[in-house]
Amino acid sequence: MTKQRNAQLDALITEFGFSHQALADEVNQTAERMFGEPTLCTDRHVRRWISGDVQWPWSQYLLPLQSIFGRSAEAMGFVPRKSSRVPAPPRKPAETRDTSSWGRREFIGAGLVATLGLDGIPVNGRLGATDVERIRKVVPTLYRHDHALGGGALHGIAVHALQRVHHALDRCSYGDRMGRALYAAAGDLAASAGWFAYDAGHQEAATKLYNRALQAGILAGDGMLQARVWSNLAMQARFLQRHQEAVHIGRAAIESRQAKGNAWLMALLHCRQAVGHARMGDRVRAERSLARAETAYDRRSGQPPAWLSFLTAAELTGLAGAAHQALGRHGRAQDLTVAALDMLEPRFERNRVYYTAQHARALLDGGEIEQGVERAEQAFTLAGRVNSERIVGKLADLRGEARRFAHVPAAADFLERTQERRT
Structure with missing residues (x-):
């Protein structure tokens, strides 16, 4: 051969x-x-x-x-020999299936592939409104699981779906009006795949997917999609410690006409700007952004799109806590983060881990070491249910903070217990 x-x-x-x-x-x-x-x-x-x-x-x-x-x-490029065959996966007894942590995520993820309806997307012929609707339904389906599973469980599924969609766009025919609708739907999926990649820790892949979504938004003439991508790029820049770049990108998103006309998006953008300003030590602008976020949130109406479904009063409160934490106001950060956790709905498992870790950090920074490591232990326990490299990184930072207090018995015990634990 x-x-x-x-x-x-x-x-x-x-x-x-x-x-x-x-x-x-x-x-x-x-x-x-x-x-x-x-x-x-x-x-x-x-x-x-x-x-x-x-x-x-x-x-x-x-x-x-x-x-x-x-x-x-064969779709992965492997070439079978005459005797080659793919055996069926080994059967496991139903009662031994692990529906917590990895087993749970993989089980749901595998089931998702079958429910997305990707096989219904044509590979030739003409695309119409039914196909647009089929593509648009993929994103809400994925986001129904994102808050619990984390991006690591969904990134590959979303990328596979996006490839199916672009295969159809490249090989099928459609008119100009339908083309704009198709590219808007594809861009929505690309931006979502970018978010899952970002959460899974694949930053290079996330950037490529965001750029693909931005291109689709331009082709579709969809300003809202473009503003969404700018928002995600700003969040990624902040995650990568490029705080000034994050603030500049966020400002560009806020000043777009489409963002100004959507109270849901404006609330999120102002909240994220508040955290960005706080990390740069700008107290006045951080407080101003928090106030504007509250004003925008009070003006919202209707239901948010699937990708914004996480934006609840709990999320706004938690982000306000993050801003105050960055400003060194640890007591205020503790109060706001506890309030966010109290309001958080059970479906937001990943965010519960995130804000539990944030509360632990605020306690440690505020000098409440025993309470802080107790809260940190809770975050590590909860983290086993989600697949998010952002969470892994946040917990690693938390352990690093706890090392400052290794002379305190409670902190030393926490560090020893979590040394080998996988999140």
Whole structure:
């Protein structure tokens, strides 16, 4: 068999934001969930698949790869031999299925693929209003699970859906008016996929997806979509410690005509600007942005789009707590974060972890060490239910803060208990 580079697999790895080693680790973890024991996949295996040295991997690698990317072996660029076949995954007794932490996330994620209706998107012919509606329904379906599962469980699914949509856009026909509607729907999906990638810790992939969403927004003439993407890019810049850039991007989003006409979006943008100003030490602008966020939130009407469904009074209060924490007002940050946690609905599992960790940090910074590490322990316990690298990073920062107080027995015990714990 002639050796040929597997460009399809290489493109998938880039699209999903994996390094060679990260994909090997994911294969091992997925295999452990499938077979009950890990494989010995390494970055060398991944390089050999890409180079074409191995054109049909062993089933112990192939089945996990199909699960990770949501594609058949051939769709990943592998070339079967005459005797090649993909065996069925091993059957596990129903009573042993793990519906907490990873098992729960993978089970729901696998079920989601079947409910998105992607098979109904044409691969040729003419696209119409029914197809626009089918694409638009994907995003609310994904977001119904995002708040509980985290972006790590949904990123790959969203990217796969987006690829199906762009395949149709490239190969089917449609008029100008329908084209704008299709690109608006595709942009909504791309922006959502970008958010899931961001939450999953795949920042390069998130940036590419945001740029794709921005391009779709321009093609669709959808200013609201463009403002949404600018908002997400500002949040990403702040996450990457580029605080001044985040404030400038956020200001551009606020000044857009579409944002000014949507109270839901304006409330979110002003809240995020408040945190940005606070991290730059600008108390006056932070307080002004918080006041404007409250005013905008009071003017909202109707229901928010799916991607803004997290924006509740609890979220605004929690973001206000984050701003005060950044300003060094630890007591006020504690009060606001506790209020946010009290108001938070049960469906927002990831945000409950996030604000529990925020409360712990405010307690530690305020000198209440024993209460802080107790709260931090709660955050670590809750975190096992979500798949979010942002949460992992926040908990790592929390441990780093607790190390400052390692001479306090409660902090020392906390550090020892969480040393080997996976979140």
